[in-house]
Amino acid sequence: MLNEITESWDRIKSYIKPLPLYYSNNFSEITGADIYFKLENLQRTGSFKIRGALNCILKNQDKCRGGIIAASAGNHAQGVAFSAKTLGIKAVIVMPEFTPMVKVSSTQSHGAEVVLHGQSFEDAYKHAVQLGKERGLHFIHPFDDHDVIAGQGTIGYEILREKPDIDQIVVPVGGGGLISGIAEYVKGFNPDIKIIGVQAEEAAGMVSSLSEGRVVSLSSSATFAEGIAVKQVGKLTFESCQNCVDDLVTVSEREIALAVLEYIERAKLVVEGAGAAPLAALLAGKIDVKDKMTVLVVSGGNIDVTTISRIISRGMTATGRFMTVSIILRDVPGALTSLSQEISRLQANIHQIDHIRNDQRVPLSQSRVNVSLETRGQEHIDRIMERLSSLYEIERLV
The missing domain is CATH 3.40.50.1100 (Rossmann fold)
Known part of the structure; x- marks a missing residue:
C-alpha cells in the first residue's frame, strides 16, 4: 500500500492545495506537548475528501x-x-x-x-x-474503496514527508476511509508511530465493530458531526483498522462542541464537528500527548453558520461565560431599574432581557423577567446566583 499511496499522491498533487503542518503554540502550551494540525479544512472544497x-x-x-x-x-x-x-x-x-x-x-x-x-x-x-x-x-464510494482509501492516505505521506519523527497521529473516524489510508501508509513507513482514531459517542460504529470482531450496523448515528455520522463502517476499512490502528476513543457531543469553540477562539479556525473530534479527545484527556509530537488531522471546515451559532451559545454556557435566569419582580415602577443596577454591581453584562407581565403563573402584582448574562466563569455565576437569590425569587434556566 505504501507505493500505491505514493503513486496516488503523484496522481493528484497538481489538483490539491499543499498544506504544511501548522504548529499550535496555544495547544502545545496547554498540554505540555508538541501539537501540530494537518489543516484539511483549508483544502479545496473544505475537506480531505477531494483526495x-x-x-x-x-x-x-x-x-x-x-x-x-x-x-x-x-x-x-x-x-x-x-x-x-x-x-x-x-x-x-x-x-x-x-x-x-x-x-x-x-x-x-x-x-x-x-x-x-x-x-x-x-x-x-x-x-x-x-x-x-x-x-x-x-x-464512487465515500470510504470503502481501495482507490479512495489510497487517496486519503496521501495525508499520511505528506505528514511524514515533512516530519518523519512524529510520535502519533490522531484522526477522526466515520466510515474509516481516512484513518485506513493514513494508517496503511504510516505503518508501512514506521510501525512505531501510533495511529489513534476518534469517533462520536453517538456514531461509534468502528469502536463497536472492533469490539465484536465483525462489522456491525448501528441503529442510529445521531451526531451533529455529520461528517462522521455513519451507521456501518466498510469491510475494507474495518480490516485496515484491525491491522493498523493502535487505539480508538470516543467523544461526547458536548466535547466536540467545546473543541469547535476552542478552534474558533484560540486558533482562529472554522472547523466542523468531525474535524474537531481529535482536539475534543485531546482536551478531554483521552489521549496521552505529554512529551510527544502529535498531529491532529483537521478533516474539514464545512460547518453551517446556524450550527456555529448554537455551538458558541452552548460552549459559552458550558464554560461559565453565559447564563439565563428567571426572576420574579414586583410590578412597580423602578423594579426593573433596581434589578439592572444590582446586576451591574455584580459586574455581569446583560445580553438580553425579556419582561413578561402576562405570565399566568405569576400573581397580578408581580411580573417575570428572564435575563441572559455574559459572565466570567462558574465562580462568578455562583456569586450572582447567591446575591440575586437573597433579593428575589429566581430560577436558573441556562
Missing part, C-alpha cells in the same frame, strides 16, 4: 467517462463534484435530506446534480447505487 475522489476518478477514467454518482452527507459530495467538474465528467450526488444547506449549495456550485433522499447516509447510499445502475453511472 480520495480525485484518485479514484483519475485511476478509473474509462469507467467514469459516462458519468459518476456518489452518496454523501456533504464533504465526499463536494470532493466528487469538484473532481468531476475539473476533469469534465458529469456527476450526480445523492445526499440525505438533513444535509446542511452550505454543503448542498457548495456541491451544486461545482456543477453536480444533487438528489436529496432519505434520513441517513445509508438511505442515500442505497438510492445512489440503484440510481447509478439505472443511469449507467460509475459509483
Whole structure:
C-alpha cells in the first residue's frame, strides 16, 4: 500500500492545495506537548475528501467517462463534484435530506446534480447505487474503496514527508476511509508511530465493530458531526483498522462542541464537528500527548453558520461565560431599574432581557423577567446566583 499511496499522491498533487503542518503554540502550551494540525479544512472544497475522489476518478477514467454518482452527507459530495467538474465528467450526488444547506449549495456550485433522499447516509447510499445502475453511472464510494482509501492516505505521506519523527497521529473516524489510508501508509513507513482514531459517542460504529470482531450496523448515528455520522463502517476499512490502528476513543457531543469553540477562539479556525473530534479527545484527556509530537488531522471546515451559532451559545454556557435566569419582580415602577443596577454591581453584562407581565403563573402584582448574562466563569455565576437569590425569587434556566 505504501507505493500505491505514493503513486496516488503523484496522481493528484497538481489538483490539491499543499498544506504544511501548522504548529499550535496555544495547544502545545496547554498540554505540555508538541501539537501540530494537518489543516484539511483549508483544502479545496473544505475537506480531505477531494483526495480520495480525485484518485479514484483519475485511476478509473474509462469507467467514469459516462458519468459518476456518489452518496454523501456533504464533504465526499463536494470532493466528487469538484473532481468531476475539473476533469469534465458529469456527476450526480445523492445526499440525505438533513444535509446542511452550505454543503448542498457548495456541491451544486461545482456543477453536480444533487438528489436529496432519505434520513441517513445509508438511505442515500442505497438510492445512489440503484440510481447509478439505472443511469449507467460509475459509483464512487465515500470510504470503502481501495482507490479512495489510497487517496486519503496521501495525508499520511505528506505528514511524514515533512516530519518523519512524529510520535502519533490522531484522526477522526466515520466510515474509516481516512484513518485506513493514513494508517496503511504510516505503518508501512514506521510501525512505531501510533495511529489513534476518534469517533462520536453517538456514531461509534468502528469502536463497536472492533469490539465484536465483525462489522456491525448501528441503529442510529445521531451526531451533529455529520461528517462522521455513519451507521456501518466498510469491510475494507474495518480490516485496515484491525491491522493498523493502535487505539480508538470516543467523544461526547458536548466535547466536540467545546473543541469547535476552542478552534474558533484560540486558533482562529472554522472547523466542523468531525474535524474537531481529535482536539475534543485531546482536551478531554483521552489521549496521552505529554512529551510527544502529535498531529491532529483537521478533516474539514464545512460547518453551517446556524450550527456555529448554537455551538458558541452552548460552549459559552458550558464554560461559565453565559447564563439565563428567571426572576420574579414586583410590578412597580423602578423594579426593573433596581434589578439592572444590582446586576451591574455584580459586574455581569446583560445580553438580553425579556419582561413578561402576562405570565399566568405569576400573581397580578408581580411580573417575570428572564435575563441572559455574559459572565466570567462558574465562580462568578455562583456569586450572582447567591446575591440575586437573597433579593428575589429566581430560577436558573441556562
